Amino acid sequence: MSYDGNIIVYGNTIDAYITVNTILSFGINGSCIKLVKPPSNSSISFYSSVIETAVDKALRRANVSVHSNCLLAQWNDGNVHDRIILSTFTTDSQPLSLKCSAFFNFHKKKVDLDAFKAINKACLVFDGKLVIDSTFHTNDITIRAAGSLTKYSRRYYADQWSHKNFNTKEIGFQLAALMLHLFDPTLEQVTKPPAELDKLLPTYTGCKVKGCILPGKYHYLHISKPGIVTCLDMQKSRPEYGREIITGSPETGNYFEIHLNQYNMVESITCLSLNPLPVSNYICLYGQHERLLNNLCSRFDEGLISDLYR
Incomplete structure (x- = not known):
């Protein structure tokens, strides 16, 4: 063209x-x-x-x-x-x-001006992002919010944590579960958590998934644990980092990397392939022990695994 x-x-x-x-x-x-x-x-x-x-x-x-x-x-x-x-x-x-x-x-993601005006006119607390509590409530009890536009209230002393650090599907499921009783009166009412628990942030365990097609027709997939993103060099410097199992190379379009933590649990998966990837299958590997993967470590160390795609 x-x-x-x-x-x-x-x-x-x-x-x-x-x-x-x-x-x-x-x-x-x-x-x-x-x-x-x-x-x-x-x-x-x-x-x-x-x-x-x-x-x-x-x-x-x-x-x-x-x-x-x-x-x-x-x-x-x-x-x-x-x-x-x-x-x-x-x-x-x-x-x-x-x-x-x-x-x-694509330099820096910021709040859309129209969205900010709508939040401001609704008299919702805005502190760089829309402020919510641990149950998705804004300062208006009738309005809930979730997603990367939100941040936790400063009373939690966790400014570095937000919904962008977690699996968006899991967050959406939790929000839907909290709101379901509003639409189905036959369900039991959700009891208010004790005051001491209201001071704690919820725990999300679902893996984060990032996938796309890159220049060169590469199919890219990265599955990782939820949390604050840090550079790879910093992660490797920690004694609890664990080990990596890598086959193939990015240039040949068959790169596959599995990162096992200190307990030999699958903590992240990174793929770069010229062929489409079975994403749902690879997501199932997250959090599994290497023993459940047919003694992955010992077979790799013995040279029995040359291509993790096969």
Whole structure:
């Protein structure tokens, strides 16, 4: 497909890579696409750096330009214009200016202005995000909320924890269970928890699942335990990290990694394949002991397993 002008995708999250792959799938030439990455921060694109390296190689093969450590500075050289035709970024050296016909921003997720106005007009407590308690209630007892737009009240002293750290399906199930008695009067009323338990955050145990198709037609899947995301190097420095079982490589499209914790329980699964993945089957492996996987560790150490996909 012929296309005039640059398409700028700004961000270093996995959403940026998905967008680039979607644009390429429309038949648009890769030379029209500019992937601009801001300086690295707490957001992690991929679980492993070897996967990111393989995807970056696929971008180069598709003639997609990649610019790293760039921070958006201004539009149109600071001039007022009805359309954005020029984007300027600060870099480690000279400023980078790119003409653009389309701009996709995945740098930082923020609250939509219309959503904020609606929350504010409803007189709901907003502290950077919509404030809720451990049972999904806002300050208005008739309004409940869940999801990445919410945060727990400061009285829990857990500002780093929010629903984005957990499995969204599990959170939705818990919210539905709490609200079900409102719609079905035949059910027993939910008893109010003791006051001491109301000061504790709920515990969610379901695994987090991230899957997509990346440039290079790679099928990516990462299954991990719920919690605050930390970089892989920091995780490996901990004595309770455990071990990894890896077969294949990202370049050949058959990469499979299983991370076992110190108790030999499956704590995370990472796949990068050129073939579609049976996601539901792999989710079932999460939390299982390696003995239940036909003594996975001993067979791998003996060289009996060369491909975890088989």
